[in-house]
Amino acid sequence: MSLSGFADPWWFLLLLAVAALVSGYVVVQRRRRRHVMRFTNLAMLDKVAPKRQNWWRHGPAAVLGVALLVLTVALAGPTAEQKVPRNRAIVMLVIDTSQSMKATDVRPTRIGAAKVAAKSFVTDLTPGINLGLISFAGSAVTLVSPTTDRGPVVSSIDSLKLADSTATGEAIFSALHTIKSFGEVVSGPDGPPPARIVLMSDGKQTVPTWNPDDPRGGFTAARQAKKQGVPVSTISFGTMGASVDVDGTPVPVDVDDESLHEIANLSGGNFFKAASADELKKVYDTIGEQIGYEKRVADASRPWLIFGTVLAIIAAAGAIGLNQRVP
Known part of the structure; x- marks a missing residue:
């Protein structure tokens, strides 16, 4: 998408909040892993721990992060030269x-x-x-x-x-x-x-x-x-x-x-x-x-807004389907 600038670039400060959310997610995942490793009864762990301990479970969170990035761009008011x-x-x-x-x-x-x-x-x-x-x-x-x-x-x-x-x-x-x-x-x-x-x-x-x-x-x-x-x-x-x-x-x-x-x-x-x-x-x-x-x-935020909203919906649906919860 060709852009000529942004009407309200200060909205990009929200990227700091997005970065904080990503960092928080990583910290929580590492803390959860440490807690699992402290579980001493491995036989019991095999019965109660989820079987899907792979990268797919992080997919909804990753898509949600991209959605937040795209929506931030939309808020910044991207502009483009149009006929x-x-x-x-x-x-x-x-x-x-x-x-x-x-x-x-x-x-x-x-x-x-x-x-x-x-x-x-x-x-x-x-x-x-x-x-x-x-x-x-x-x-x-x-x-x-x-x-x-x-x-x-x-x-x-x-x-x-x-x-x-x-x-x-x-x-x-x-x-x-x-x-x-x-x-x-x-x-x-x-x-x-x-x-x-x-x-x-x-x-x-x-x-x-x-x-x-x-x-x-x-x-x-x-x-x-x-x-x-x-x-x-x-x-x-x-x-x-x-x-x-x-x-x-x-x-x-x-x-x-x-x-x-x-x-x-x-x-x-x-x-x-x-x-x-x-x-x-x-x-x-x-x-x-x-x-x-x-x-x-002219204003070119509409495609970014649509794309960001669709990604957010996909992230929510994926979280419910894969993890049984919203990320």
């Missing part, structure tokens, strides 16, 4: 629905594979998390406000439609606005709940300009996310050399790793790259584990 669901967290899933997402470098298409992976992420995410959905092309649209009901999110993912342009910055700003508004409603004594943005895109920003440092650009939005304490996990989805057909002309739609990596860095989030449907599924699984749970030091 705890982030039941108050807010996650905004932001999906690029620009025309480049119809590229077929990922089967069946980028948007088709993205829908499947996103729905898997939604259904597997920790149930208590408030999940919202934003789609963006030339503008950002909040399709689902944060909710613990996964049905509307899955339905909205299925109905995603492609459009022109890519407004990455506007999508992040919209997610931040939604998070702030919802956080004010559900804020508790500990303040607003933790939040995270998961942004999946394949191309460069084109709206309002090509410059991500524009006041409404992606980098500017990432810096604002950093100020608000909302990290942006970015997923670069697609491959280099891909193209889409526009009025019979192939138009390159290379995936944009560089700007998505920078958005993650500026916001304090993580960057992920996925070049296939399977890789995208793995990325979503990783993100879901990161944002769905957190590591906390």
Whole structure:
């Protein structure tokens, strides 16, 4: 059992009492043996002395001693690092629905594979998390406000439609606005709940300009996310050399790793790259584990308490069965 410490280690002083009991038991057993050796009538001794003078008779006492040790550990309040669901967290899933997402470098298409992976992420995410959905092309649209009901999110993912342009910055700003508004409603004594943005895109920003440092650009939005304490996990989805057909002309739609990596860095989030449907599924699984749970030091005394109690019961039963008395 992995332990990280003890809440009340002073309870270990009880081990002195356990040691005293063990010492007392040993002394009593030796004194009893000396008394037996003084019995001068050996013929009578064979008739009155118990036949089971072997190590088995000490078994119940030994088990009881171990039980006392285990129960002492339980009283000391052992703690361990455990995974705890982030039941108050807010996650905004932001999906690029620009025309480049119809590229077929990922089967069946980028948007088709993205829908499947996103729905898997939604259904597997920790149930208590408030999940919202934003789609963006030339503008950002909040399709689902944060909710613990996964049905509307899955339905909205299925109905995603492609459009022109890519407004990455506007999508992040919209997610931040939604998070702030919802956080004010559900804020508790500990303040607003933790939040995270998961942004999946394949191309460069084109709206309002090509410059991500524009006041409404992606980098500017990432810096604002950093100020608000909302990290942006970015997923670069697609491959280099891909193209889409526009009025019979192939138009390159290379995936944009560089700007998505920078958005993650500026916001304090993580960057992920996925070049296939399977890789995208793995990325979503990783993100879901990161944002769905957190590591906390929690009480771990229950297993020790159960084990100690069971050992004590075994010791009592063994003493009654072997020695006809409680040790």
